[in-house]
Amino acid sequence: MKPVKVGLCGLGTVGSGTFAVLSRNQSAISARAGVPIEIVHVGARRDNPACDLAGVKVSRDIFDVARDPEIDIVVELIGGTTTARELVSTAIANGKHVVTANKALIAEFGNELFAAAQAQGVSIAFEAAVAGGIPIIKALREGLAANQIEWLAGIINGTGNFILTEMRDKGRDFHDVLKEAQALGYAEADPTFDVEGIDAAHKLVILASLAFGMPLQFDKVFTEGISQIAPEDVNYAQELGYRIKHLGIARQTEAGIELRVHPTMIPAKRLIANVDGVMNAVLVKGDAVGPTLYYGAGAGAEPTASAVVADIVDVARTLSVSTSQRVAHLGFHALANPNPNILSMDEVETAYYLRLLAEDRPGVLAKIANILAEAHISVEALIQKEPINGAAEVPLILLTSRGRERQLMLAIDKIEALSEVHGGVTHIRVESLG
Amino acid sequence: MKPVKVGLCGLGTVGSGTFAVLSRNQSAISARAGVPIEIVHVGARRDNPACDLAGVKVSRDIFDVARDPEIDIVVELIGGTTTARELVSTAIANGKHVVTANKALIAEFGNELFAAAQAQGVSIAFEAAVAGGIPIIKALREGLAANQIEWLAGIINGTGNFILTEMRDKGRDFHDVLKEAQALGYAEADPTFDVEGIDAAHKLVILASLAFGMPLQFDKVFTEGISQIAPEDVNYAQELGYRIKHLGIARQTEAGIELRVHPTMIPAKRLIANVDGVMNAVLVKGDAVGPTLYYGAGAGAEPTASAVVADIVDVARTLSVSTSQRVAHLGFHALANPNPNILSMDEVETAYYLRLLAEDRPGVLAKIANILAEAHISVEALIQKEPINGAAEVPLILLTSRGRERQLMLAIDKIEALSEVHGGVTHIRVESLG
Known part of the structure; x- marks a missing residue:
């Protein structure tokens, strides 16, 4: 072809x-x-x-x-x-x-x-x-084509979000973090485009036109930067259950369309309030689908x-x-992987959470750790609870290193066979998704 | 046409x-x-x-x-x-x-x-x-077409996520929440498909085939449900800084492809760990784009x-x-909104956070509240700090109801003109994004 x-x-x-x-x-x-x-x-x-x-x-x-x-x-x-x-x-x-x-x-x-x-x-x-x-333009033009878009709100400038995140996490001052962002290469020598919201306004105008089916009108955006945000505002926001994010907001109201970029306080429990560092996210509210959110890296090669x-x-x-x-059913016209090797669960490697009841006396933990060590699994964290009502047994909670499922299952069998361990060992797989 | x-x-x-x-x-x-x-x-x-x-x-x-x-x-x-x-x-x-x-x-x-x-x-x-x-299939087939997908992990069954969220938030037991989910219509009379992970396995197989370019292989998925999750595991997970989610995971490793649905502990700070209730989310790791996340309602008419x-x-x-x-540049072949009325910021309505320094004596707060009330804005929350080092002025922080920007700005002018108020009034707009 x-x-x-x-x-x-x-x-x-x-x-x-x-x-x-x-x-x-x-x-x-x-x-x-x-x-x-x-x-x-x-x-x-x-x-x-x-x-x-x-x-x-x-x-x-x-x-x-x-x-x-x-x-x-x-x-x-x-x-x-x-x-x-x-x-x-x-x-x-x-x-x-x-x-x-x-x-x-x-x-x-x-x-x-x-x-x-x-x-x-x-x-x-x-x-x-x-x-x-983030495939947000495709989402608006195609994925959400069934919807009247009511509003959208986006963290669409990574530099600004990095600065606000550092201010919150470390109690630092705007100018101090800006200098670091410049040293890290996140912010330009002239940071105006990023911190005064011009870059975000460019992006907001594009999103709004896609959402509402209107021509691009860059000169109509209200734009306010983050340089005036004081550390105490960041703290008071937190005290009130909010976070400050630099958002681009476009909203269709009965009176007309809002197009604005400014620092915004949003409830801390909203998913978008938890988008930190240089990451971007766009929250879109459609009349049929409800709220959807798209998250990922907003910049970088x-x-x-x-x-x-x-x-x-x-x-x-x-x-x-x-x-x-136009698009193959599974995305590939010739399957990239026609005969894949699907691993059995035995062969999968993850970390594990283990919970068990053990007698409250010396040496029990050492026995358990030894069994795990023989399976090439180490203990990364441990919670040992006080015995309840003077009971002779205590709950023991372990977080392990990554190990192969089959090894872990064999180790659990051995742990369950210990006379000091009462009942079964509960296991839940742990993934960092980092 | x-x-x-x-x-x-x-x-x-x-x-x-x-x-x-x-x-x-x-x-x-x-x-x-x-x-x-x-x-x-x-x-x-x-x-x-x-x-x-x-x-x-x-x-x-x-x-x-x-x-x-x-x-x-x-x-x-x-x-x-x-x-x-x-x-x-x-x-x-x-x-x-x-x-x-x-x-x-x-x-x-x-x-x-x-x-x-x-x-x-x-x-x-x-x-x-x-x-x-959530337009996740479009994202995998088209939006992320440049990438080798390394892995994906999804909360792809809303019923299961609702149950785990209730267990965590309210310390409730699995069977108790399941009954409520059935009463609310989230779970079927026979909940097996949802809570044992079969529904999630169906979806995972589809996502994995799109990600890795391989035929659909439903019989190869490892599936474990959430019915064995005990309230104490939910609590211990929290104590360790984790949350338990019922995830579908597909991963390309050197040994082969992992396809598995099971309860998974993930760090509480990950965005996907904060996807609660009946909502769904899919986290996709591509070699070029890095991690991206797609969030929204996973079911409903x-x-x-x-x-x-x-x-x-x-x-x-x-x-x-x-x-x-095929797709118009702005998504609409005939613009839905060729001549939109873009509101000036004066006309926009939001809630506000206000911070000011006021003299620490009776009546000041009443004066401020009166000025706001004249502008049809009420005070929804208030933080009044103790004076620092016996200073005569104290920081006053207010959260207001929604009001029109122009009215708020006029009110701020009046507040700043009060003799008891020292310096300017800081304002940050507040949006609930609910």
């Missing part, structure tokens, strides 16, 4: 991430798309030593990529709105589909670019423009590349596969 | 929910699909008084729907695996696309049904089969209908719209 040919403009963080993901996962990605996907032309002012460009045409003038007659999809990852706008317009005029991660470009010039794409019969895909690797490549696959599927089979 | 014609089989909970959502949101759904979507034929053993079937052909024999030459898409919402399997096979043989919410059917007979659909050039869509309204209708829109988009414009 004729491959889908991609031209990649920009080899910075996201560009090199996209190059890496497409190279590393090439076979799985092509099996999902139903057609090979190849980067055939890269436009970049200079090479990036992280990318092996052997066999790929390289141009110093990115407009050469947009005009290359070989190419089906132009991927714009140069950022900014001046050259990027020209590049995307040129690609569209040359009949190319466009994939971009550029939130400012879409928020500020999306209306004109979409109209041009429509006229040319090509598409502009921009999943990576909002919330990095490979998370953003994940969304860029998903868009490339989307375009490739639409271009190349018969319409009735 | 020629409408896409839908035949709906089954008018139970999900069937009548689907009918309601398609009727209520018809114009927005058609604008998203780019083509009108109409239910033209309903198959059900009896009418459902909740559905106004005027103008819709009704058959008592659902197979009449599957054979109706007018119909493009057959929606199977009858449940079970015997008649449903025959119905879907008949629909496929008659060249219909199929949308189903039937997890057992897909998990147990998906391989044969997908092969039949492939041969006929039609598609079977099953977003509603896993985690109700309209949440499930949300997924059923999204699948109908998906098929309709593929059937009727030029391939390059």
Whole structure:
């Protein structure tokens, strides 16, 4: 089958991430798309030593990529709105589909670019423009297509969320944390875009237009940053049962549509109040589905590349596969794994919680630990309760290291056979999901 | 444009929910699909008084729907695996696309049904089969298409999660909560499918096949229920910093693939550990994107209908719209809201957190409350701190009722003008996001 040919403009963080993901996962990605996907032309002012460009045409003038007659999809990852706008317009005029991660470009010039794409019969895909690797644009345009969206609220700037999380966890001051975020590379030397909410406003405008079916209107967003949040406000919020998050909120009301980015106090028990550090999340309220939440990394080379490549696959599927089979039933046109080896539970490794009743005298714990050690399982934590009403037996609770299920079950048999242990050993598997 | 014609089989909970959502949101759904979507034929053993079937052909024999030459898409919402399997096979043989919410059917007979659909050039869509309204199947097949999925873990049975949440929150016993869940309609009279993990195993098999590109293998899942979880285990888990959740876990390891459903202890700080009540969530770890989480209602008439209708829109988009414009840039082919009224911040209503320094003497609080009352804003909570080092002024923290931003700002001006108030009034907007 004729491959889908991609031209990649920009080899910075996201560009090199996209190059890496497409190279590393090439076979799985092509099996999902139903057609090979190849980067055939890269436009970049200079090479990036992280990318092996052997066999790929390289141009110093990115407009050469947009005009290359070989190419089906132009991927714009140069950022900014001046050259990027020209590049995307040129690609569209040359009949190319466009994939971009550029939130400012879409928020500020999306209306004109979409109209041009429509006229040319090509598409502009921009999943990576909002919330990095979280497929929130696909969720709003497709997954929630049945719903009237009532409102959405998002933590859509990781830098701001990192600062607020540090302020809460460590009682630190805004300016102090900002300096650390800059040192860690989370925040730019000029942090205005992040901490004053402009970056979040760009993303909110895009989400709101998808939710409510309206043109992009960046100039209508109310924007307030987090630089005025004092440590005492963070503490009082906690005392009242709330957390402060920098939210982008879009809401359809009878009077009109609210579009606003500002520090917001939300009940601490809400899931979105517990989204910490640089992570992003978007909470969407639909009339049929109720609340749904989408969580993940909102920035970074490979998370953003994940969304860029998903868009490339989307375009490739639409271009190349018969319409009735655009997406294969199990996602892969040729199953990546037609004959997988499914492990029996015996072979699975996890950590364990064990609870048992043991006689309250010296040496019992040592016997149990020895049995576990023979199974190559160690004790990571222990709760030993006082005997109840002077009973001779006490509950013993153990958290173990990871071990193989079969070994653990044999160890439990041996522990249950100890005369000092009364009754069975309760076990629950423990996963860190980290 | 020629409408896409839908035949709906089954008018139970999900069937009548689907009918309601398609009727209520018809114009927005058609604008998203780019083509009108109409239910033209309903198959059900009896009418459902909740559905106004005027103008819709009704058959008592659902197979009449599957054979109706007018119909493009057959929606199977009858449940079970015997008649449903025959119905879907008949629909496929008659060249219909199929949308189903039937997890057992897909998990147990998906391989044969997908092969039949492939041969006929039609598609079977099953977003509603896993985690109700959460678009997790779309996320795995499309949104995360760039990734090698390393593992996934899901709370994919709401009944089980409700029981475990009640056990933790209220220290109740399994059997006691189960009875309540049955009374509330969350659990069936025979709760085996839910509490022994069979329902979760059906869903896990589907997710795992999408993640790893492998055939559906229901008989390979290890399944352990939650009926053995004792209240003391719930407490000890909490003491150790963990929570117990009934998880479906699929993981690709060097030795093979793990497929297992069992009670699992996970660190309390993980987002998924905080998914409570009947809600579902799926945590997916991709090699490029890292961890992403998808949260929402996993069951219920309209949440499930949300997924059923999204699948109908998906098929309709593929059937009727030029391939390059399968999904409109902003999701709607004709913008639902071309000239929206975006509210100015002055017009927005929220609640507020206020912090100020006031002299520590009688009457000050009354003056402040009066100013707020004139602005139709009341005080919902108050923290008044002791004066620091015998200072004459004390921090005063107020949580207000919802009020209009402009009124609140005027009230703040008046509060700041009080001689007893020193310095400015800090305000942070409060949203319940409930």
